[in-house]
Amino acid sequence: MELFVSEGNPHCLKVLAALEVTGVQCGVQFISHEEKVVPFLSRPALPALLLPSGKHLFSSNTICRYLFELNGQESSNQCNQWLEWEATVLQPVLLRALHIAVLQGKGSEVSSVLQGSLNVLDQSLCKANMTYLTGEAVSVADVVLWGALHPVLSDSSLTLGDHKSAKAWFDRVAAMRGCQSAAQKVLQGKGLEAMKGYMQKQPAPQSNQGRDTQPCNSN
């Protein structure tokens, strides 16, 4: 098994953390953002995992889920739900937030973009009163959401408002050695700056998604 990742790519943060947290044996190759690994995809897609059968997994949540399953931790309904929320709701919001913070240098506007998603996370953690997202043990959902939020939540220049439960959960997951080491490998201690090259290659977020939270951009 071989895992292909690139520096400064936030999705690679998730899979490297999942790899370290689960302890699954797998080779890791750092390559450039533009390198094609999956033969049938016309656009480069990283991270990608080459399976023993020669097939590829080409999205970070599926790779993380697989690594946890190899480690004997099958994904529960609740885990599945967090992963689906992360991929369909949180990712478009994060893409917009990172675009603003990394490429436009307008860190002060990030907070309003992320507010809704952080509220969902905060309220859910507060209501369930659990240590981690799906219970008392770390699951794939924690690692995936931590990896997705790490670039914005660990940057002290961004002000993100008051989300006590979410912040406490984030710090708990971030304290795991696997997460720290993955963050170091992908972001090299450079924070948001490390993602510049990656973000420049991403399509600009669709403007209509921003209308409700960014009135200044809708004219």
Place this chain on the structure above:
Amino acid sequence: MALRELASLEKYLGLKKPNKFSTQGDKKVPVMQNNNAPPLVGLVTIACHLVKEAKRPELLGDSAEGRAVVQQWLEYRVTKLDSHAKEDIKSILKDLNLYLQDKVYLAGNQLTLSDVLMYYGMHSIILDLTVQEKEQCVNVTRWFDHIQHQPGVRHHLPPVVVLRNRLYTSRHH
């Protein structure tokens, strides 16, 4: 749309007691009431739960690797396919066509939930293709036609005519 899909999936799975569904938010994300547990939210999450309820685990893949490939295409359905911009359709069809050139099903050697949900998600795209466009992604239309003819899968959707003989000769000649 997602609710009709889930109702069709329930029928396909032979679930006798229909579940209670609703939607939330602008994007009409499906929500399923779940007896003694919190409601389930999200198309893939609910679909996987229904498959388990129907005791058809083979539809989620028959090995760890098979399950991962099924999940890969389920994730593709709700991220890439459901939020595609119009200009992305060509590259989606091109990629799928290349992927399916040596395959009968999306994952492994039998029908899985990924075929069913990708079929539902692809239906409106395939319906809009001209005969010539269909011929340019012949592996996709072959797969699509095969899935729509699987007993009990199609339900709420009209059949799409796929010609098995070429009308146009290759443009490169």
